[in-house]
Amino acid sequence: MTLAGVDSQSCTLPAILLDTLLFNEPDRGYLVTGDVLYRGTLYAFYESTDPVAFAHSISRLCELDSVTTILPGHNELGLSRDDLSLAQAAFHAIEGKGALQHGSGLHKFGAISIHL
Numbered sequence: 001m002t003l004a005g006v007d008s009q010s011c012t013l014p015a016i017l018l019d020t021l022l023f024n025e026p027d028r029g030y031l032v033t034g035d036v037l038y039r040g041t042l043y044a045f046y047e048s049t050d051p052v053a054f055a056h057s058i059s060r061l062c063e064l065d066s067v068t069t070i071l072p073g074h075n076e077l078g079l080s081r082d083d084l085s086l087a088q089a090a091f092h093a094i095e096g097k098g099a100l101q102h103g104s105g106l107h108k109f110g111a112i113s114i115h116l
Contacts, residue, residue, distance in 0.1 A: 015054050016043055022061075029068030031061065037087055038072030039079065041106070041113040051100050051116055055091035062088050086112050 009024045015036040023032040036057055044051050061067070062084055070079035090109040094100045094116070099107070104116045 015057050016046065016049055018048060018050065018053075020057075024064060024067070026064075026066035029066055030071060031064065031067045031069070032071045032073075033061070034073040036061065036072075037070060037079065037084060038074040038076075039083065039111045040075050041115050042087070043115050045102055045115050047102075049102075051102065052095075055088075055095060055100060058084070058087045058091055083111065086110060087114075090114055 009026065015034075020034050020036050022034060022036060024030070025032075036054075042054075043049075044054050067081060067084070070081075070083060071077050072079060086109060090107065090112055091100065091114065093109070094104070094107050094114060099105075099116065102116055107114045107116065
């Protein structure tokens with residue numbers, strides 16, 4: 001898609017909602033994540049949230065090699081790949097404990113927490 005002369009790719013991925021819209025501008029390295037990734041607590045305890053699908057969405061975003069700057073829909077702008085890697089590691093750690101399910105509580109990992 002081209003908007004105002006900027007080429008971008010869009011897709012939906014499950015996260016807090018089952019169909020969160022994301023935009024990727026590979027030429028600039030930008031990824032607009034909406035509710036998929038931001039610093040603070042990722043609220044994944046809603047009935048509409050599938051924690052396993054949310055974790056898979058984060059892993060899919062890690063595969064986008066062109067991403068250097070992440071622009072979330074909440075809190076502060078300008079996250080980096082390190083934030084994306086932290087979220088992926090957090091979901092993997094929670095899954096490794098067998099806790100990637102609703103009701104397992106608040107899991108803290110530095111700048112990112114995941115509330116299930």
